[in-house]
Amino acid sequence: MHRPDKLFIVAATEASMAVRSKAFIIGMMLMPVLMGVSIGFQRLWQNQSDLQERRFAVVDETGVIYSSLAAAAADWNASVAPKDGGPATGPRMVPELASGDQAARRALVDRATRRELKAFVEIPAGIARGDPAARVRYYSHVATDNTLPRWIENTLNRAVLNERFRASGVDRAEVMRLTRLVSLARLDLPSWDDRGVQREAAAVDQMRTLGVPMAIMTMLLFVVISSAPGLMNSVLEEKLSRTNEVMLGAVSPFEFMGGKLLGTTTVSLMVAAVYLTGAFFVARNWGYADVITPSLIVSFVIYALLGELLFGSIFISIGAACSDLKDTQTMMMPAMIVVMMPLFVWVNILRAPTSRLTTVMSLIPTATPFVMLPLTTISAVPVWQQAAGITLTALTTVLFVWAAGRIFRVGLLMQGKSATFGQMLRWVKAG
Amino acid sequence: MNAIEIRGVSKSFGDTRAVDDLTLTVPAASTYGFIGPNGSGKTTTLRMILNILLPDRGEVAVFGDTSTRASRDRVGYLPEERGLYKQMKLRSLLQYFGRLKGRSGPEANAFVDRWLARFDLTPWADRRIETLSKGMAQKAQLIAAIVGRPDLLILDEPFSGLDPVNAEVLKDAVLELRRSGTTIVFSTHDMGTAEKMCDRIFMIFKGRKVLDGTLDEIQSAYGFDTVRVRAGGGAAALAAMPEVESVNDYGQMQEVRLRGDAQRFLSQLAARAPVQYFEIARPSLHDIFVRIASPGADHASP
Numbered sequence: 001m002h003r004p005d006k007l008f009i010v011a012a013t014e015a016s017m018a019v020r021s022k023a024f025i026i027g028m029m030l031m032p033v034l035m036g037v038s039i040g041f042q043r044l045w046q047n048q049s050d051l052q053e054r055r056f057a058v059v060d061e062t063g064v065i066y067s068s069l070a071a072a073a074a075d076w077n078a079s080v081a082p083k084d085g086g087p088a089t090g091p092r093m094v095p096e097l098a099s100g101d102q103a104a105r106r107a108l109v110d111r112a113t114r115r116e117l118k119a120f121v122e123i124p125a126g127i128a129r130g131d132p133a134a135r136v137r138y139y140s141h142v143a144t145d146n147t148l149p150r151w152i153e154n155t156l157n158r159a160v161l162n163e164r165f166r167a168s169g170v171d172r173a174e175v176m177r178l179t180r181l182v183s184l185a186r187l188d189l190p191s192w193d194d195r196g197v198q199r200e201a202a203a204v205d206q207m208r209t210l211g212v213p214m215a216i217m218t219m220l221l222f223v224v225i226s227s228a229p230g231l232m233n234s235v236l237e238e239k240l241s242r243t244n245e246v247m248l249g250a251v252s253p254f255e256f257m258g259g260k261l262l263g264t265t266t267v268s269l270m271v272a273a274v275y276l277t278g279a280f281f282v283a284r285n286w287g288y289a290d291v292i293t294p295s296l297i298v299s300f301v302i303y304a305l306l307g308e309l310l311f312g313s314i315f316i317s318i319g320a321a322c323s324d325l326k327d328t329q330t331m332m333m334p335a336m337i338v339v340m341m342p343l344f345v346w347v348n349i350l351r352a353p354t355s356r357l358t359t360v361m362s363l364i365p366t367a368t369p370f371v372m373l374p375l376t377t378i379s380a381v382p383v384w385q386q387a388a389g390i391t392l393t394a395l396t397t398v399l400f401v402w403a404a405g406r407i408f409r410v411g412l413l414m415q416g417k418s419a420t421f422g423q424m425l426r427w428v429k430a431g
Numbered sequence: 432m433n434a435i436e437i438r439g440v441s442k443s444f445g446d447t448r449a450v451d452d453l454t455l456t457v458p459a460a461s462t463y464g465f466i467g468p469n470g471s472g473k474t475t476t477l478r479m480i481l482n483i484l485l486p487d488r489g490e491v492a493v494f495g496d497t498s499t500r501a502s503r504d505r506v507g508y509l510p511e512e513r514g515l516y517k518q519m520k521l522r523s524l525l526q527y528f529g530r531l532k533g534r535s536g537p538e539a540n541a542f543v544d545r546w547l548a549r550f551d552l553t554p555w556a557d558r559r560i561e562t563l564s565k566g567m568a569q570k571a572q573l574i575a576a577i578v579g580r581p582d583l584l585i586l587d588e589p590f591s592g593l594d595p596v597n598a599e600v601l602k603d604a605v606l607e608l609r610r611s612g613t614t615i616v617f618s619t620h621d622m623g624t625a626e627k628m629c630d631r632i633f634m635i636f637k638g639r640k641v642l643d644g645t646l647d648e649i650q651s652a653y654g655f656d657t658v659r660v661r662a663g664g665g666a667a668a669l670a671a672m673p674e675v676e677s678v679n680d681y682g683q684m685q686e687v688r689l690r691g692d693a694q695r696f697l698s699q700l701a702a703r704a705p706v707q708y709f710e711i712a713r714p715s716l717h718d719i720f721v722r723i724a725s726p727g728a729d730h731a732s733p
Contacts, residue, residue, distance in 0.1 A: 009530050238514070241517065242510070246508075248483045249483075249507070250579075253483075
């Protein structure tokens with residue numbers, strides 16, 4: 001008879017040791033803090049840099065474009081200027097006309113070097129005629145600034161097109177109307193209320209259809225990957241430090257393994273809860289709070305639990321079967337490939353959520369936790385499919401934990417050479 | 432009531448038979464010494480008693496229960512290869528083992544504090560295990576083994592690697608447990624310790640039981656075939672004597688195993704050199720161990 005109380009004592013101690021470890025503290029506390037600081041710093045920096053005046057020179061060989069550019073800059077500056085006592089909303093654009101001879105060009109380079117100019121632009125004459133060889137040249141010492149070149153490019157495009165239409169005598173507005181592309185509005189299926197009135201179908205939201213399932217799968221993968229290999233290392237460390245035999249004097253191998261598995265699973269679910277809470281606030285900030293429903297949270301916990309127990313038992317077996325770190329890395333590779341498998345076919349799943357491939361993937365026990373839940377957020381997954389996925393995964397988890405118990409019992413005391421997969425199978429059979 | 436009953440137990444690892452048809456009874460409240468050369472099957476036997484390993488054949492009963500798991504809380508174990516969670520603090524670790532052994536929190540705490548004080552470890556109670564010296568860690572390990580107040584304490588090489596002071600502290604602790612009724616089983620390579628501390632001694636060699644009994648019974652089986660002698664010229668004086676089977680030279684004294692008569696040997700020796708000390712004795716446990724386990728020895732019988 002196994003003693004569940006011992007299993008829980010081991011689990012509680014494992015969890016307690018884990019939450020006091022540097023890895024956990026960094027993962028739980030420091031990472032969100034660092035991310036927050038990083039985002040805040042980025043925003044602050046972005047505002048600061050964007051408000052810097054962009055002074056640039058224009059060498060206009062067309063003789064007609066600069067005036068449009070200067071007018072566009074004036075409009076832009078008026079639009080970003082501080083209003084009602086608030087701050088400016090963008091940088092001022094300050095173009096100045098320059099000569100294109102060698103001496104003037106040298107002077108522009110000197111001014112750019114002295115940081116008096118952000119850049120200077122050369123507009124060749126052929127650009128107004130649509131000469132395919134003609135290219136606008138943008139010179140700058142700040143290669144990473146995209147704001148100014150993007151503004152110049154957009155503004156120039158408008159000005160040059162206007163000039164070309166004016167020169168050819170064609171009505172631009174008419175051409176634009178005739179060449180306007182057909183747009184396709186992607187909508188959800190329409191529905192009707194109780195009175196038979198059709199409701200307005202909502203537009204398909206790319207973030208909702210792609211971002212949300214991807215985020216859920218990533219979080220589930222993170223929960224498993226952040227803890228299961230750690231379990232393997234912990235077992236190996238106990239083997240190498242001979243702590244295992246001391247423990248086996250007090251608990252059975254199954255109680256020991258079960259406790260470790262349960263403790264680690266508890267910690268990973270704590271991590272998941274923290275990140276899920278964070279995800280909720282992020283989702284709410286972007287207007288997607290309705291995505292995180294109670295049923296999604298319950299399903300997330302169930303799949304995270306199954307995934308953690310299933311892969312935890314695989315990794316714990318590897319740790320017990322190996323006798324050095326190098327061997328664990330080698331044996332871990334196939335297991336990691338199995339964990340990552342859903343990621344490899346994720347694009348196909350998104351494109352065809354009701355295809356045979358997706359259905360099969362959702363029913364492979366090692367992939368179910370990572371495929372089924374995200375799938376439910378993008379299509380109506382039949383109940384039988386969800387039930388079959390959970391049942392198969394649960395049964396496989398029980399089988400894996402049982403097999404891991406047998407491997408753990410034999411492997412834990414084995415020193416020297418690491419076991420092969422064949423030997424591990426024999427241990428499972430022999431018991 | 433017997434603490435341990437091993438009946439016809441065999442255990443193999445691959446092609447190697449570690450324990451071969453072993454039968455052994457350890458009475459309750461006794462001190463039983465397990466001796467044998469490295470790789471003879473001692474640790475495997477201890478692990479089977481603890482149910483860490485399962486026998487291929489035969490049966491092991493602890494306090495009459497063949498499912499040792501059920502009686503695990505009555506057994507304390509100090510393994511030969513020692514390891515503790517290095518990141519845990521000493522007191523927390525010992526309390527953890529106390530809880531695993533079914534002791535309530537306050538009970539385990541009081542016990543741990545008492546034994547930490549006894550081993551002068553109180554100042555280290557809130558430090559991490561990794562900061563302890565080897566001697567301290569070994570004492571901590573013994574507390575971990577006894578924190579459940581076991582009825583049976585199994586110690587695998589408990590005194591190895593300890594300095595004499597720490598070895599003495601541990602020995603006193605073990606004897607105190609023995610006096611309080613705990614059955615002590617320990618394996619050792621130190622024959623002197625086994626002779627002095629054990630009520631009964633069991634020797635395993637190549638997986639088979641070759642000795643089992645009190646020291647007196649074991650020595651009696653070998654008879655008075657040993658003399659301890661100090662003579663002028665030392666071991667050289669014993670060279671090529673027909674009565675001498677073998678000589679164990681300790682420098683200042685020689686232990687001689689005789690193949691013939693002790694009185695005839697004495698007269699032959701006296702004719703060769705002045706004899707300063709002569710004692711007819713039974714062989715020491717060390718001598719018996721060497722006779723059995725040395726290469727080419729006939730270990731089957733005394």
